[in-house]
Amino acid sequence: MVRAVQKRTLQTRARLVEVAQALVARDGYAALRVEDVVAGAGVAKGTFFAHFRDKEALMERLISAELAARLARAGAGPVPDGVDAMIAALEPYHGFLASERYVFDIALRYSGAAQVAEVGPMAQTFEDCVTLVAGWIARSGGFRRDVPPDLLAEGVQAFAIQSLSLQFCALHQAEAGPARMRRYLVAWLLPPGPALPG
Numbered sequence: 001m002v003r004a005v006q007k008r009t010l011q012t013r014a015r016l017v018e019v020a021q022a023l024v025a026r027d028g029y030a031a032l033r034v035e036d037v038v039a040g041a042g043v044a045k046g047t048f049f050a051h052f053r054d055k056e057a058l059m060e061r062l063i064s065a066e067l068a069a070r071l072a073r074a075g076a077g078p079v080p081d082g083v084d085a086m087i088a089a090l091e092p093y094h095g096f097l098a099s100e101r102y103v104f105d106i107a108l109r110y111s112g113a114a115q116v117a118e119v120g121p122m123a124q125t126f127e128d129c130v131t132l133v134a135g136w137i138a139r140s141g142g143f144r145r146d147v148p149p150d151l152l153a154e155g156v157q158a159f160a161i162q163s164l165s166l167q168f169c170a171l172h173q174a175e176a177g178p179a180r181m182r183r184y185l186v187a188w189l190l191p192p193g194p195a196l197p198g
Contacts, residue, residue: 013051015041020058029059030102060110063103064121070096071125075132082142083185086133087178090160093129094181098164108161130157137189144191152189159184 019040023032034055038048052058070093080086097104110122134153137143143152163181 009051012041012043012047016043016048016051016058017061020062024062028102029063029100029106032059034058056106056109059102059106060120060122063106064110064125066096067093067107067125068121068128071128071132079136079139081140083182083189086136086156086189087181087185089136090129090133091178094160094164097160098167101168104164104168126157130154133157143189146192155188156185159188 016037020032020037023036023040032055034045034048037058038045041048048058052061074089074093077089078085080089097107107122107126110120111126112123130150130153132153133156134149137149137152143149160181163184166180
């Protein structure tokens with residue numbers, strides 16, 4: 001009997017996620033409403049809250065799953081041999097983060113954890129990105145060697161967040177995200193050269 005209840009619970013949760021994914025594909029993340037999810041799944045609103053503490057918990061699951069899939073595809077490709085190749089490899093991941101302000105806000109809100117026990121799927125995705133980029137840096141000869149790869153990778157993530165944040169700022173929309181990201185990463189990842197004027 002317990003297994004039947006567990007199976008039904010898993011099926012209900014899967015149905016809620018499936019309906020939410022379909023609604024997001026049609027209308028975007030910001031437009032998703034709990035009422036539409038429960039209506040589409042054919043369950044009561046209380047059932048939704050038995051599975052997800054709130055709408056944002058569902059969003060974290062949906063957004064982190066999409067980010068993880070895009071990161072997995074990036075990891076399956078060749079090791080980037082320079083800044084431009086790294087930006088191109090990470091573009092599907094970063095492009096999704098910048099696809100909607102709502103997506104970016106949820107990703108940032110859930111990207112950290114106060115305690116190890118609280119690490120959720122979004123925080124794990126951000127950590128997986130740092131691990132992937134650190135591996136690329138360690139295996140490629142095109143990046144600086146005076147800073148450990150994991151610290152360089154954390155910097156790449158910090159610059160990505162900064163670059164994406166500025167895309168949503170009216171004062172900085174004249175410069176495209178990848179161009180801004182390139183400026184940051186050239187300064188951060190390439191071996192030190194002669195000092196620039198100014």
